[in-house]
Ligand SMILES: NC(=O)c1ccc[n+]([C@@H]2O[C@H](COP(=O)([O-])OP(=O)(O)OC[C@H]3O[C@@H](n4cnc5c(N)ncnc54)[C@H](O)[C@@H]3O)[C@@H](O)[C@H]2O)c1
């Protein structure tokens with residue numbers, strides 16, 4: 465088993481340096497796999513947010529913006545590449561911290577850190593490319609006007625992120641916002657802030673100009689809400705629950721502040737009876753809902769099985785699921801760690817007991833694994849005999865819990881898949897590719913996977929519809945989130961425009 469590193473004691477990262485929170489409060493860090501308190505993080509409040517926003521504003525405007533917001537994209541790219549290099553250098557350490565903080569298997573944490581480095585590198589490339597996109601002419605039908613566009617950073621941005629992929633979800637916002645020339649205040653989740661604080665150390669090490677990125681840890685209402693409502697924050701980018709998303713949108717609306725919202729989901733995975741290799745489909749179904757303990761916004765947690773394969777599929781699904789190594793996430797080969805906190809553990813258990821009380825069958829799992837007496841561990845859980853009015857069908861669990869329904873026809877499958885207020889992702893598995901593409905078009909979601917579930921690519925847009933939010937992260941769309949498009953139009957004729965009559969010279 466990997467040796468756990470000591471947890472560093474950090475302050476708030478504001479204006480390029482470290483400060484204790486104004487009220488001197490700290491929040492304990494609990495390793496969810498052992499229930500031990502392993503450290504603490506600062507608990508920021510509105511006073512600290514005030515300082516962080518002022519530092520970000522100063523960094524945006526200092527020397528007319530020449531240091532950051534009006535510097536070339538190529539200049540900013542150097543810092544993003546340097547951050548990526550540091551992440552790679554510290555990958556083992558960061559991954560272990562992430563595992564201790566969140567309970568995710570260390571192999572998953574390493575993959576997350578690789579994605580973090582790749583995301584910084586990708587947006588370094590887009591920052592460089594941005595220089596070539598300035599002054600792009602707009603074709604006009606007349607000769608006397610010429611227009612072009614400027615892509616300008618929106619300003620100071622507030623970035624509020626969740627606990628399930630702590631550093632990765634922060635990076636999806638930090639990398640493109642900095643690439644665009646914005647300056648930022650990042651507020652990670654109080655349940656898993658350790659690696660985001662280490663990002664502050666990396667910013668210091670690479671010499672990022674002071675105040676370009678500020679990192680504030682603390683509780684949502686104390687440290688997140690003052691960012692969302694701050695008059696000097698020009699945009700809020702949020703990833704988290706739909707309930708908090710509504711609060712953030714309401715606060716931002718008071719100042720007509722733009723928001724982008726990446727919220728929850730209850731995504732379907734539809735599996736047809738023409739699949740030649742059932743095991744291949746079973747593995748994707750597992751990946752879709754048990755990876756990261758099912759604490760994934762896009763988890764395909766509603767499984768739709770064609771009636772002709774349902775019985776055989778479920779037999780294999782249970783067999784494969786029994787084979788998952790559930791252990792301390794630092795152990796070699798662990799494939800299911802603990803969930804993030806006691807609160808999340810209790811919430812998931814309540815979902816399972818409500819499903820049982822409403823008449824569903826717990827086909828597998830539903831309890832604490834017998835070999836683990838401590839830690840917030842829950843068995844991977846498969847629930848059948850589900851009706852569309854049940855809570856387990858309608859609400860996001862955010863745990864390793866999948867519910868199953870059987871369908872007869874393609875149109876019934878589509879109707880069931882779309883029977884949700886959410887619209888983040890979906891998947892279809894069939895050997896008939898035409899059918900897959902037909903279904904990819906009619907499922908109401910921002911992301912569709914064919915013959916797989918969950919691959920996430922930094923180049924491709926990410927985001928949802930309906931109550932899963934709006935706006936897109938990643939790819940070039942992720943950069944656009946932080947840019948304001950300005951038109952510049954000039955009159956280029958020597959003649960008078962000629963609308964008003966020239967006064968007589970008499
Ligand atoms: N769509 C996506 O890409 C995506 C990705 C990851 C997670 N998620 C969603 O995130 C949720 C799980 O994360 P969570 O439990 O951390 O979500 P959450 O809404 O509880 O918290 C998210 C962040 O918001 C902060 N916050 C809480 N109350 C606030 C308030 N009143 N004002 C401002 N900030 C506040 C929290 O401190 C945290 O930093 C799930 O619903 C999941 O689907 C979505």
Ligand SMILES: C[N+](C)(C)CC=O
Nearest residue numbers: 628629760761762920
């Ligand atoms: C996109 N992903 C899977 C990394 C995180 C969503 O919760």
